Amino acid sequence: MSMLNEDVKKNYVQHLSTEPLVKRFPFPFHEDSYRYSNNSRQLESGLCLDITPEYKGEVEEKRALLEKFPMKCYQSFSHTIEAQWEVLDMLIHEMVEIYPDYFTLKKQGDVWIFTNYLLNEQDTFTFGQLNTLPCEPLDFIGRHMQEDLVIVSERDQDLYMDAGQLCFPANWSLVFDLGMTFTEWHSPVPVFSDKLAAKVRDFLMRMEAGKPWTRYNWTLTVEHILPTFAEDFDQWAPKKEKITKENIGDLVHLRVEDQRLFRLPKSNSILFSIHTHLINLNELSENREWLNRFSKIIDDLPEYIAEYKGFSEYKLLLSAWLKETLYVKKL
Amino acid sequence: MQTKFLQVIVEKVKIETSSVKSFTLVPPRGERLPGFSAGSHVTTYIENNGKKLERHYSLASNPEIPNEYVIGIRKSESSRGGSEAWHECIKEGDRLFISNPKNHFPLSFRARKHVFFAAGIGITPFIAMMFDLKKRGIEFELHYAARSKELCPFFPLINEHFPEHSHFYFSELNNRMLPDLMKEQPIGTHVYFCGPELMVKQFSQRAHAYGYPKANVHFELFSPPDMGPKTPFHVKLSKSKKEFYVSETENLLDVLLDGGVDASYSCRVGGCGSCQLNVKEGVVDHRDQFLSDEEKKTLQVILPCVSRAKSKTLVLDI
Ligand code: HEM
Ligand code: FES
Numbered sequence: 001m002s003m004l005n006e007d008v009k010k011n012y013v014q015h016l017s018t019e020p021l022v023k024r025f026p027f028p029f030h031e032d033s034y035r036y037s038n039n040s041r042q043l044e045s046g047l048c049l050d051i052t053p054e055y056k057g058e059v060e061e062k063r064a065l066l067e068k069f070p071m072k073c074y075q076s077f078s079h080t081i082e083a084q085w086e087v088l089d090m091l092i093h094e095m096v097e098i099y100p101d102y103f104t105l106k107k108q109g110d111v112w113i114f115t116n117y118l119l120n121e122q123d124t125f126t127f128g129q130l131n132t133l134p135c136e137p138l139d140f141i142g143r144h145m146q147e148d149l150v151i152v153s154e155r156d157q158d159l160y161m162d163a164g165q166l167c168f169p170a171n172w173s174l175v176f177d178l179g180m181t182f183t184e185w186h187s188p189v190p191v192f193s194d195k196l197a198a199k200v201r202d203f204l205m206r207m208e209a210g211k212p213w214t215r216y217n218w219t220l221t222v223e224h225i226l227p228t229f230a231e232d233f234d235q236w237a238p239k240k241e242k243i244t245k246e247n248i249g250d251l252v253h254l255r256v257e258d259q260r261l262f263r264l265p266k267s268n269s270i271l272f273s274i275h276t277h278l279i280n281l282n283e284l285s286e287n288r289e290w291l292n293r294f295s296k297i298i299d300d301l302p303e304y305i306a307e308y309k310g311f312s313e314y315k316l317l318l319s320a321w322l323k324e325t326l327y328v329k330k331l
Numbered sequence: 332m333q334t335k336f337l338q339v340i341v342e343k344v345k346i347e348t349s350s351v352k353s354f355t356l357v358p359p360r361g362e363r364l365p366g367f368s369a370g371s372h373v374t375t376y377i378e379n380n381g382k383k384l385e386r387h388y389s390l391a392s393n394p395e396i397p398n399e400y401v402i403g404i405r406k407s408e409s410s411r412g413g414s415e416a417w418h419e420c421i422k423e424g425d426r427l428f429i430s431n432p433k434n435h436f437p438l439s440f441r442a443r444k445h446v447f448f449a450a451g452i453g454i455t456p457f458i459a460m461m462f463d464l465k466k467r468g469i470e471f472e473l474h475y476a477a478r479s480k481e482l483c484p485f486f487p488l489i490n491e492h493f494p495e496h497s498h499f500y501f502s503e504l505n506n507r508m509l510p511d512l513m514k515e516q517p518i519g520t521h522v523y524f525c526g527p528e529l530m531v532k533q534f535s536q537r538a539h540a541y542g543y544p545k546a547n548v549h550f551e552l553f554s555p556p557d558m559g560p561k562t563p564f565h566v567k568l569s570k571s572k573k574e575f576y577v578s579e580t581e582n583l584l585d586v587l588l589d590g591g592v593d594a595s596y597s598c599r600v601g602g603c604g605s606c607q608l609n610v611k612e613g614v615v616d617h618r619d620q621f622l623s624d625e626e627k628k629t630l631q632v633i634l635p636c637v638s639r640a641k642s643k644t645l646v647l648d649i
Binding site: 031037038039040046047086093155156157203206208212213263265266 | 368
């Protein structure tokens with residue numbers, strides 16, 4: 001990799017949306033009640049990347065984590081290398097086609113010159129030749145995007161977690177889950193794991209290239225922390241103990257994962273991407289419809305879901321705060 | 332980025348036998364085609380006399396060669412016109428739309444050895460599989476039945492690339508391909524069948540009789556056929572006492588939502604199961620991909636985004 005000279009840098013900042021977070025946050029609910037269900041929808045855009053104004057900061061944070069904790073953030077089986085090249089191929093072409101101001105790709109035969117103007121970097125490698133990249137293809141391309149990436153292989157009529165670059169997990173561990181089947185890695189999820197998980201797996205095995213899917217997952221995170229690894233539970237989980245009526249709006253964040261699923265036609269595996277968005281409750285409350293809906297959802301939420309998501313301790317406080325804030329806004 | 336359809340150009344039409352032609356499809360200039368895994372097929376969309384014809388064909392070439400798909404098509408008099416249109420109307424240079432490659436017939440990952448049984452045009456998916464296995468150095472053998480050498484599609488190609496792996500059975504020479512070939516195979520062998528329905532049935536039955544585990548027996552299943560005509564029906568809701576009429580052009584979920592029913596849904600194409608409702612009375616015309624055949628038979632449920640009623644009236648438990 002090399003850094004670009006000042007004069008070839010493009011002025012990209014103006015292209016990135018400058019709208020406040022509350023105007024562009026992916027609010028995940030379309031009903032006043034939430035239960036585990038297969039909430040997948042067809043992904044009409046067909047796109048994996050979603051570049052937001054947080055791009056630079058988040059990509060830098062990802063890279064710092066990958067340097068410091070390579071094993072925790074990156075895992076792969078060697079049989080996924082072909083699928084990894086396929087992922088790189090798909091994503092790099094999406095980058096240059098959808099964001100030609102930010103990325104360019106020049107090809108001289110199999111030699112590819114990839115430029116990232118957002119980060120002011122250039123890389124040259126030979127497509128298909130592992131030793132021409134500084135790291136594995138999945139790891140390489142993941143370092144240019146905000147999304148976490150997981151490769152799920154379909155083998156002998158089941159789905160296996162076979163590779164991943166994961167920097168912003170919502171309380172799970174890639175090292176622990178690697179090599180597990182779909183139902184195995186979902187086994188901690190109450191009720192969902194009883195029957196629905198197996199049905200969702202069958203649904204995913206019927207997924208076709210060209211018809212990608214998307215779904216939202218959500219939870220709550222105390223403080224603006226993207227990397228909530230299961231491995232570091234002791235560091236971030238106790239933060240909920242300091243929540244009070246006064247600081248809850250600042251401390252507690254709605255964490256939304258924009259998840260996308262693509263069938264990769266060459267390797268017949270599945271790419272699962274996760275783009276994590278965080279917004280604190282004060283900011284969320286600026287949209288009264290969202291506040292109203294979220295308040296109803298929390299009041300209607302079964303205990304087992306609150307327990308699994310890790311906020312049953314402050315659910316009452318949260319519920320009271322949401323209602324009070326709603327009441328004040330209505331005045 | 333993925334797109335729903337791919338545009339391709341017919342680069343080459345080749346006569347393989349008196350009833351089989353192969354078509355080489357390439358992308359328009361400057362564009363690329365996605366790769367494919369061995370065992371994949373594509374859906375092709377062509378028109379003949381104003382009739383839209385949608386057909387599925389296996390990809391019969393080396394998956395390592397980029398930007399090229401080869402399909403082999405046998406002209407069949409009994410077909411609904413798809414293969415005839417391909418044979419008679421499609422010329423080199425024509426453009427058409429196809430789907431992305433889909434794989435309902437993947438190679439096993441854990442198999443120690445793969446044994447393929449093909450009859451006639453059933454050979455097509457095995458060609459890609461053999462290229463793949465040869466590259467990866469995994470053991471396989473092909474058993475291939477046809478009327479004669481002249482009527483054996485892709486005979487020269489197979490002979491050129493896989494001479495040591497292939498066994499031919501020509502009925503004109505009174506050579507028959509028999510299921511006992513599966514008998515003396517090492518543990519960990521997976522068997523694959525592609526050919527007329529009867530042959531596939533016969534070979535699967537024998538494979539089970541020889542003690543092959545279900546997971547070691549593979550055959551091609553194409554996407555579900557056309558579900559047949561849609562008929563109108565009445566729906567009654569037993570709890571809210573509401574009643575609606577669903578015409579042949581409407582779907583039940585939309586009718587419920589328009590009628591103020593707070594129904595859940597997500598994908599709206601019968602894939603996710605979110606919209607499932609319990610049925611109290613009536614016969615369901617299942618059109619979804621979510622419920623298994625078993626569930627469709629035993630559960631009294633409906634996915635209203637695509638499924639309908641076979642009976643005049645359906646009573647839902649909402
Ligand atoms: C194939 C790609 C997928 C991957 C890699 C994946 C991975 C995961 C992981 C690692 C967890 C955390 C489990 C734990 O507690 O350790 C999880 C949770 C969950 N997953 Fe998936 N998942 C995938 C697809 C889906 C799909 C399509 C659904 C559709 C319903 C789904 C539903 C859920 C649910 C409901 C939870 C619990 C989330 C919560 O309450 O916070 N997953 N998933
Ligand atoms: S909405 Fe997905 S199956 Fe009906």
